Amino acid sequence: MGSTSTHKEAGVPVRTFFEHYFTGATIIASGTRRDPDYVAGTVDWPYEFYAAVRYDEGHPHAGEVFAFVVLYAIAPSSYYNFTYKDLDETVGPVASHAPRAVLEALTPTTHEHAQAWRARCWANLELAESKPRVRRGERIRFAEPFTFAGGLQTTPDTEFEVIERDVLRVVDHGIRVRIPRWRARRYEKAGR
Numbered sequence: 001m002g003s004t005s006t007h008k009e010a011g012v013p014v015r016t017f018f019e020h021y022f023t024g025a026t027i028i029a030s031g032t033r034r035d036p037d038y039v040a041g042t043v044d045w046p047y048e049f050y051a052a053v054r055y056d057e058g059h060p061h062a063g064e065v066f067a068f069v070v071l072y073a074i075a076p077s078s079y080y081n082f083t084y085k086d087l088d089e090t091v092g093p094v095a096s097h098a099p100r101a102v103l104e105a106l107t108p109t110t111h112e113h114a115q116a117w118r119a120r121c122w123a124n125l126e127l128a129e130s131k132p133r134v135r136r137g138e139r140i141r142f143a144e145p146f147t148f149a150g151g152l153q154t155t156p157d158t159e160f161e162v163i164e165r166d167v168l169r170v171v172d173h174g175i176r177v178r179i180p181r182w183r184a185r186r187y188e189k190a191g192r
Contacts, residue, residue, distance in 0.1 A: 002085070003083055003084060003085040004085075005083040006080060006082055006083075006084075007079055007080055007082065008081060008082035014030075014032055014072065015030045015049070015051065017082070018068075018070065021086075024055060024058065024059040025054060026054050026056055028052050028053070028065065028105055029052040029099075029101040029102045029104075029105040030049065030051040030052070031050050031098070031099035031102055032049050033047070033048045033097055034046060034047055035047065035048060035095075036184075037181060045071035045072060047071070047072045047073065048070070048071055048072075048095045049069070049070040050067065050070075050098040050099060051067070051070075051102060052066075052101070052102045052105035053065065053066055053067075053068045064107050065107045066106065066109070067088065067118070068087075069086070069087045069088065069089065069093045069095055070087070071084065071085045071095055072085070089106075089109075089117045092117050096120035096121045096124055097128075099125075103118065103121055103125065131183070131187070132187075134162055135162065136162050137162065139160065139161050139189070139190040139191075140160050140168075140187045140190055141156060141157065141158065141160070142158075142186065143156055143187065143188075145158075146177075146179070148177055152173065152175060154170065158170060158171075159171040163176060166181070
């Protein structure tokens with residue numbers, strides 16, 4: 001399960017790049033996501049592309065819709081600027097954050113790995129949709145307490161102000177703290 005590096009013209013959307021990838025099938029829904037857990041310099045993939053692909057008339061599985069997943073990286077300074085790994089849902093990709101439009105377009109399947117992948121995607125989508133949207137400057141409270149280096153301890157009543165991606169400010173103390181992947185934790189908006 002290797003990857004492919006190729007040239008992709010600047011400005012060409014990933015969906016457009018893959019539209020002619022299939023013979024006898026058409027992308028009917030898609031979405032792209034930047035992996036919030038990606039750490040530069042690692043072997044992980046920074047971007048994920050999800051598509052619902054329908055087999056066209058004349059194909060033995062005409063009308064069926066399956067999920068296509070692409071993990072990819074971009075290297076703007078290289079001619080071979082687009083490196084990707086393509087998978088379908090039957091291999092049970094670890095990347096499981098397909099958007100609602102893709103999941104709703106899929107037709108039923110009996111494939112065990114595809115069913116498990118779809119269940120993970122639905123669970124991730126429901127979790128993401130259950131959390132309030134928070135912007136910089138807004139305040140939140142976490143369900144669990146934290147203990148930071150230096151001895152600072154918080155409670156579920158402690159308010160944090162969102163400063164940057166992983167940086168928050170403890171409102172009562174004015175101290176900035178880094179909480180990687182804080183959006184994956186249980187939190188609620190706090191009143192001002």
